[in-house]
Amino acid sequence: MSESVAIDRPQFREAMARLGAAVNIVTTKGPEGDAGITVSAVCSVTDDPATMLVCINRSSRLHDTLKNAGVLCVNILAPEQEELSPIFAGRGNLPMGERFARARWTRLVTGAPALENAAASLDCKIDQTVEVGTHTVFFCAVQAIRLGTSSSGLVYHGRAYHHIHGQQK
Template sequence: MLALETSTFRNAMARLGAAVNIVTTGTREDPVGFTASAVCSVTDTPPTLLVCLNRASRAREAFVMGGPLCVNVLSASQQTLSNHFASPNSMTDRFAVGHWTTLATGAPVLEEAVATFDCRISQIVEVGTHSVLFGVVEALRIHETAGGLVYFNRAYHALPHTAP
């Protein structure tokens, strides 16, 4: 079997479009969060999703302690917020932008998110350079009137709102 070069794999993965999310844990008083596109549904019974987090991330320790995990799906107008959470800003600086509240778990919830999945971490699997966090959804919220934000080919793309 031929070994696949990391750069070739990354270039191919750049063409796999994905929603842009702010993933949070902690509380409103002690929040932790990062930008992620590696988020997907696992099953609807029980409603579960997964988030991939780089093991070198400074946010990782707060997530592997267990507890809440909240996926805040960003809207087409929130590219700046995505970059803000992907930067080396302190956690305090990151959460100074946006309007934050909570749902069931107490994790920070972005009020302006297109959709919010408020979860409890049920399992963490270590795979190569990443931790795969599985979250069972305890509460969710949907904003029906916002378009989405996706990351494709190393660039942001706005998706228009479409009626269901």
């Protein structure tokens, strides 16, 4: 690995705020029940085999729950689900049960909660983890996909939510 260069953290964070990202709620089933967290650091790795990566800060209360569960579901939010994002990000410090009570959930293959009417839900088995700096990168093999009725999306850019309007199916 190359030598690390000192980068100003606030400047890096500001640069990343200018990189628009889809808003997702990543869920799992843990020993204490369902758990979920709002995540923007999600992307595809390859379509053969269908693999995604999800980055979670190791200081997150849900990091170990996700890692130990071995499964997760990436729920890509539609614009009408914007209100769920700050709730699952921890605003209001609601217990998990109350967070999940704000929406309707089902199960796909792994048993992790899949948000009804999400733009898409990708149900995954965690194949590999790599620790980088403050985060763990989860490489996830997609086990099942459910597409919502709308291709519209919710993006976070410039520290604000933006609705991306797609076509109805």
